[in-house]
Structures are given as structure tokens and as C-alpha cells.
Amino acid sequence: MDTLNILYLVGALLIFASIMASTLSARLGVPLLLLFLAVGMLAGEQGILGIEFSQYNIANFVGQAALACILLDGGLRTSFKSFRVGLKPAVTLATWGVLATVMVLGVFVTWLLDVDWRFGLLMAAIVGSTDAAAVFSLLRNGGVKLNDRVQATLELESGANDPLAILLVTGLIALNVDPAGQTVFGFLGLLLQQLSFGLGMGLLFGYLLSRLLPKVHLAEGMYAILILSAGLSVFAATNLIGGSGFLAVYLTGVLIGNHKVRSTEHVMRVMDSFAWLSQAVLFVVLGLLVTPSNVINVWHYSVAIAAFMILVARPIAVYTSVKPFKFKDREIGFISWVGLRGAVPITLAILPVMAGIDGAFMLFDIAFGVVVLSLILQGTTIPIMANLFKVRIPTNKDPKEEHEVWVSDKASITLYEFEVQSGAFAIGRHPKGISNRVSPD
Structure with a gap:
């Protein structure tokens, strides 16, 4: 019983400390997600509390559930207007943009680490996609208003690129473990299955739930729990049949959020709390999981990969993806800069460790370093870069x-x-x- 109470106490205090740290975020100009990571690291084995935590399976479980909740909340807040103005460029970024980033960055990583090309591509795939938690958090709560097309493109990209990133990492893990058993057609078939099942399940259950809610009369606090449980059910069921649960839960949220009923406003407020709790728990757990000294040992690799990704790979991928849609060069520049990395790369970096790939722990440490650098360099400079690229819109006419x-x-x-x-x-x-x-x- 004492052990159980100690777990409750430590867990609650870590979350409390993370939330209290949020008061420093605006004053210091530091992304809140980075403070959550810092709390976890300070509590970890080389931190103040010295908690030894190396349960990658538990971290993966927490990561999957938290990301599903964050994507559901992001979908609830995505209007159909965003799809009208940003769907085509966002889909291109979420497909070709991810592939281009992985290919360009993979060549560089293979050369930098002097490893087999399969291992280099795996490292690139882990950090190759933008992160929904980071993008939603920093764009929607960062006090910067962008024009509708840029905002919609960035948010839809971050919500839609996870399926391809996860598939690439899964496929490249298999390629590293069993090179002879993998084929191009098998990979393409798996990609088509993931996207089609994810799309179908998301649209189907999103429609059904949006029609069900107006007919259900519950206490106000129950609606958000109903939607959260339904969203997680769609996420798990889609994964079980071989589809992309992340895509399905995001689309489910979009359809529910655009079908407003009496309970919608209350649901949004409660879901906002769920999403923040998910982010806090996720980043604290990931902070606990990492060993800071190991990250420091490979810091030069993290710096080199982050710099190449931000300054070369991401701009190439964005330019080739959105230029055909007649974006202005300054808009392309800003979209390139806001290629935020967050929980997704760290969560994906857990998979090679669980698969027992040689050098997997180094991949995890490098990915963690890349995420921290991305949050510091890109996350703290969004207002500055929005002004520099002239994509910021004055907010003095907007209601508080x-x-x-x-x-x-x-x-x-x-x-x-x-x-x-x-x-x-x-x-x-x-x-x-x-x-x-x-x-x-």
C-alpha cells in the first residue's frame, strides 16, 4: 500500500510541477512542452529525485494514448474551412513532404554517422515528420495569428503526417531486422491499407458519432468523456484491423467538432483539459525515460542533424510540396521554419529499442536531442519568424x-x-x- 501511495504522490507532484511551470512559459518565451520535458528529466535517474525509469513498453503505451487524445482534440478544433483552404498542400506535405525529408536527411545521416543506409534512413524517418502536439500547442496558444491558408496547412499537415511517418519507421525497422523479407510492393500495399482503413474508419465513426450526440441527453460533464472514450475506441479498432488509428481519431474529431450541438462548448473546454493533461503526462514520461548524460554524449550528432533538417531537408521538402499551389516565397519560408518536432519522434524512437535493433539507444538519444533543439530554436522564434516572413496578422480586431x-x-x-x-x-x-x-x- 505504501508503494502505491508513493507512486500516486510522485506522479501527482510531477504533473503539478509541470502545470505550475507553465506560468514561466510566457515570461521566459520557452515552449511549454520543453518545460514538461525538463520536469521529467529533473525527476529522472540523473535528476533531483533520482527515479530510475526504463520501461519502454509503458512509455510507448502512454505515448500512443496521449497522442490519440491530442489528435482528437486537434480534430475537434479544426473547421471545415481549414480543409477548404489548406487540404491539398497539407496532404502533399504529409506524403511527399515526409518522403522528401526522409530521403534527403537519410543521405546526410548515413554519411554523418557512417552507418548502413537502412540505419540512416531509419534515423531520418524517426525525426522526419512534424508533431501535432507541438504544432497545435505553439500555434494556437502562442499569441501569433497567421493567415488562414498558412495556419490550416501547418495544422492539417501535423495531424495527417503521422500515419506515413509511423509506417516508414515500422517498414525500416523490418528492413533493418530482415532485409531479405521486405519488398517495395509489400510496403506500398501496407501504406495503402493504413491510409484507406484510417480514412474509412474516421469518416464512418465520425459521422455516426456526430449524429448520435444530439440525440443523447447526459449531464454536461459526461459528453466529453463519451467523446474521448469513443475516439480512443476508434483509434484502437482501426489499429487492430491494420489501419492508421491516428488518422482515424483525427478525422473523427473533425466531423464531431463541425457538427455543433448544445454540449459542444462544454466539450471543447473539457477536451482542452484532457489534451493538456495528455501533453503533460507524455512529455514528463519521456523526460523520465531519457538519460541526460547519454544525450550529451551524442549532442554533436543531434546538432548536426537538427541543423541540416531545419536549414536544408525541410525547406527542400516544403518548397517542392507547396510551390505548385502558388504559395508566396515568404509563406513557404515560414512553413519551412515551423517544422516542429515533439513527442512523435521520441515515441517513434522507442520502437527500434523495443525491436532490439543494434544502435537503437543511440537513435533514441539523438532523436531526443533533435526534439529539444527544435523546440528551443523553432518553438521560441515563431513570433519573430512570423514577423520576419510577414505572415502575421494583427489581432486587435479579434474578440478575447x-x-x-x-x-x-x-x-x-x-x-x-x-x-x-x-x-x-x-x-x-x-x-x-x-x-x-x-x-x-
């Missing part, structure tokens, strides 16, 4: 808060809260004139 009040099961009114600052368009205006200028998405 929006509150939806439902007057019946099918009708609602929206209340807007404005903070009238110098230069705000609300100065000297009647509230009726303000309401005519603002419309909900």
Missing part, C-alpha cells in the same frame, strides 16, 4: 473570448468579449456596430 449560449437544441447566440486596447476598432463604437463586424467561424 467567445461564449456560445444555446437557447434551444438547435439555436444558439454567441457572446464576444473584447479587450479595448489602443488602436482597437471597438473604440468609439456602439456594441451593436461591433457585433455586425464579427461573425463566428
Whole structure:
């Protein structure tokens, strides 16, 4: 019983410390996700508490569940308008963009580490995709408003590129373990299966759940639990039949979030808490898992790979992906810069360790270093780069808060809260004139 209570106490204190650390995020200009990682590392075997944690299976379990919850919440907040303006470039980035990044970076990693090309490509695939948790967190909570097309492209890319990244890592692990048993057609068939099953399950159950919610009458606090449990069920069921659970749960969230009912506003607020809790738990666990001294031993590799990825591989992939869609060069530059890495690469780096591949622990340590560098270099400079590339939109006309009040099961009114600052368009205006200028998405 004492052991159980100690686990409860330590776990709760770590999460408490992570949340309290969030108050420093805005003051220091440090991404919140990085502070979560720091809390985990400080509590780890070489930190203050000295907790020895090397359970990669448990970390993988936590990572999968947390990422599913984060993607579900991201889907709930993605409007159909985003799909209209950003779907084509986002899909191209999530497919060709990931492949191009892995190929270009893979060549560099193979040369840098002086390893077999299969091992080099595996390292590149682990860090080759942007991270939904990092992108959603930093873009939506970073105080920077972007034009709709750039914002939609970045968010949809981060939500849609996980399936290909996971498939590439899985396929390359198999290629490293059993090179003779792998074929190109087998890989392409697996890719088609993952995407088609993920797409089908997400659309089917997203539609069914969006139709079910208006007909179910529950206590307010139960709706979010219902949606979360349903989303995780879709995620697990899709994985069981060989599809991409991450794609399915994201699409399920999109369809539910765009079918507003009386419970929608409350669900969004509760799901926001679930998503933050998932991020905190995930990054603290990943921080516990890493051994800082091992990361420091390969820091030069992490710096070289992060620099090449940010300055060469990612720009090439983005330019070749979105230039045909008539993006401006400054928009392409910003999209290239916001190729944030986060929990996904670290979670993917666990898979080679579990598969027993030679050098897997080095891959994990390098991937961890790349993620930390990405969060520091890219995450802290988003406002600066948004101004530099001139993609930032002034927010003095936007409401500080929006509150939806439902007057019946099918009708609602929206209340807007404005903070009238110098230069705000609300100065000297009647509230009726303000309401005519603002419309909900």
C-alpha cells in the first residue's frame, strides 16, 4: 500500500510541477512542452529525485494514448474551412513532404554517422515528420495569428503526417531486422491499407458519432468523456484491423467538432483539459525515460542533424510540396521554419529499442536531442519568424473570448468579449456596430 501511495504522490507532484511551470512559459518565451520535458528529466535517474525509469513498453503505451487524445482534440478544433483552404498542400506535405525529408536527411545521416543506409534512413524517418502536439500547442496558444491558408496547412499537415511517418519507421525497422523479407510492393500495399482503413474508419465513426450526440441527453460533464472514450475506441479498432488509428481519431474529431450541438462548448473546454493533461503526462514520461548524460554524449550528432533538417531537408521538402499551389516565397519560408518536432519522434524512437535493433539507444538519444533543439530554436522564434516572413496578422480586431449560449437544441447566440486596447476598432463604437463586424467561424 505504501508503494502505491508513493507512486500516486510522485506522479501527482510531477504533473503539478509541470502545470505550475507553465506560468514561466510566457515570461521566459520557452515552449511549454520543453518545460514538461525538463520536469521529467529533473525527476529522472540523473535528476533531483533520482527515479530510475526504463520501461519502454509503458512509455510507448502512454505515448500512443496521449497522442490519440491530442489528435482528437486537434480534430475537434479544426473547421471545415481549414480543409477548404489548406487540404491539398497539407496532404502533399504529409506524403511527399515526409518522403522528401526522409530521403534527403537519410543521405546526410548515413554519411554523418557512417552507418548502413537502412540505419540512416531509419534515423531520418524517426525525426522526419512534424508533431501535432507541438504544432497545435505553439500555434494556437502562442499569441501569433497567421493567415488562414498558412495556419490550416501547418495544422492539417501535423495531424495527417503521422500515419506515413509511423509506417516508414515500422517498414525500416523490418528492413533493418530482415532485409531479405521486405519488398517495395509489400510496403506500398501496407501504406495503402493504413491510409484507406484510417480514412474509412474516421469518416464512418465520425459521422455516426456526430449524429448520435444530439440525440443523447447526459449531464454536461459526461459528453466529453463519451467523446474521448469513443475516439480512443476508434483509434484502437482501426489499429487492430491494420489501419492508421491516428488518422482515424483525427478525422473523427473533425466531423464531431463541425457538427455543433448544445454540449459542444462544454466539450471543447473539457477536451482542452484532457489534451493538456495528455501533453503533460507524455512529455514528463519521456523526460523520465531519457538519460541526460547519454544525450550529451551524442549532442554533436543531434546538432548536426537538427541543423541540416531545419536549414536544408525541410525547406527542400516544403518548397517542392507547396510551390505548385502558388504559395508566396515568404509563406513557404515560414512553413519551412515551423517544422516542429515533439513527442512523435521520441515515441517513434522507442520502437527500434523495443525491436532490439543494434544502435537503437543511440537513435533514441539523438532523436531526443533533435526534439529539444527544435523546440528551443523553432518553438521560441515563431513570433519573430512570423514577423520576419510577414505572415502575421494583427489581432486587435479579434474578440478575447467567445461564449456560445444555446437557447434551444438547435439555436444558439454567441457572446464576444473584447479587450479595448489602443488602436482597437471597438473604440468609439456602439456594441451593436461591433457585433455586425464579427461573425463566428
